[in-house]
Amino acid sequence: MNAPQVRLTSLAHGGGCGCKLAPSMLQKILADTSTAGPFRELLVGTETGDDAAVWQLDTDTCIIATTDFFMPMVDDPFDFGRIAATNAISDVYAMGGKPIMALAILGMPIDKITPDTVRQILAGGSAVCADAGIPVAGGHSIDCPEPVYGLAVIGTCRPEHVRRNADAKPGDALILTKAIGVGVYSAAIKKGALPASGYTDMIATTTQLNRIGTELAKLPEVHAITDVTGFGLLGHALEIARGSKAALTIKSADVPLLPSAVSLAQKGFVTGASERNWASYGQEVRLPVDCPDWRRKLLTDPQTSGGLLVSCEGAAVDTILQIIIDAGFDAARRIGQVEAGAGVSVL
DSSP, rough: OOOOSGGGGGGSSSOOGGGGGOOHHHHHHHTTOOOHHHHHTEEEEEEOOOEEEEOOOOOSOEEEEEEOOOEEEESSSHHHHHHHHHHHHHHHHTTEEEEEEEEEEEOOOOSSOOOHHHHHHHHHHHHHHHHHHHEEEEEEEESSOOOOOOOEEEEEGGGGGOOOOOOOOOTTTEEOOBBBOHHHHHHHHHHOOOOHHHHHHHHHHHOOOOOOOHHHHTTTEEEEEEEEOOOHHHHHHHHHHHHHHHHEEEGGGSSBBTHHHHHHTTTTTTOHHHHHHHHHHGGGEEEOOOOOHHHHHTTTTTSSSSEEEEEEEGGGHHHHHHHHHHHTTTOOOOEEEEESSSSSOOO
8 A cells, every 4th residue: 555645643633442532531421321211122222331232123133233433543544444444343243243234434634635545544444344244335424623434333133142241240251352452552653663563463453353253142151242442451341340240350461462562561652541541440440569550551551443352151261262263363362250249350
């Protein structure tokens, strides 16, 4: 791909899922938002902070609906489109569904970005949708001060295959399917400090579709699934803990990391979203007294198109982990367990 005339990341005040509102701010905004209420067909709404809405259409079919968009975290427009599309489709997979259609969401500063650059962004998104086997069936575009791109995605699944983030059970094991550190890498990109090999690693993980979620949801041993995105590993683990009324314990040494994540974090390449995340939910997380600051920042690092966090029966964890690895998620690891109690503990 030809380099864009203007660095996309220079036009945005944030990038990727690091653009998300802080968890505490989102809670305040949604505090008075009604949940399922009288709509018995609405199986999943806003009540659990889940990845997508789920509507039961009939006895055999649920409709899954989600939307996700953000500002660029990379300068290559084609790669930006690929990452944004992969991230948006992930929400359907995280609910246990199969995507069937997408609509593009596009906002561009038309006085700063060439039409060819915009075409490349859309082409990247379309390429990922083709890989997922779905069309981009339409969309909406506006003139916007900062570049924004994403998708609204529709999927389907059977009612018994819906997997919320609120059904983990004490005794479950936790599996993470992708390495973390994407936010750290994106911070390094903005400062021109990420080597070519690091960029290759980041693109590989952020454009890998989480389609394994559709298969995992068919397994009765898998109780809860969510994808790890803007709130970081600890934030999304806490959503599972809150929704399931349980406690999650994470072994930090077992959390898979991108190859250069530790060295970059130790050098200070972290995002502002990492600190906002910790300020929002740190009071509900127990860290070891000797936990270094760089490790905490990695555990709160905002992921873009991150992996799935899976809660499954402890006795089945080895089998399920192998299924995930065999599907191409080489970085997948068991990272902890679910227990009675509340909050998240890091060992």
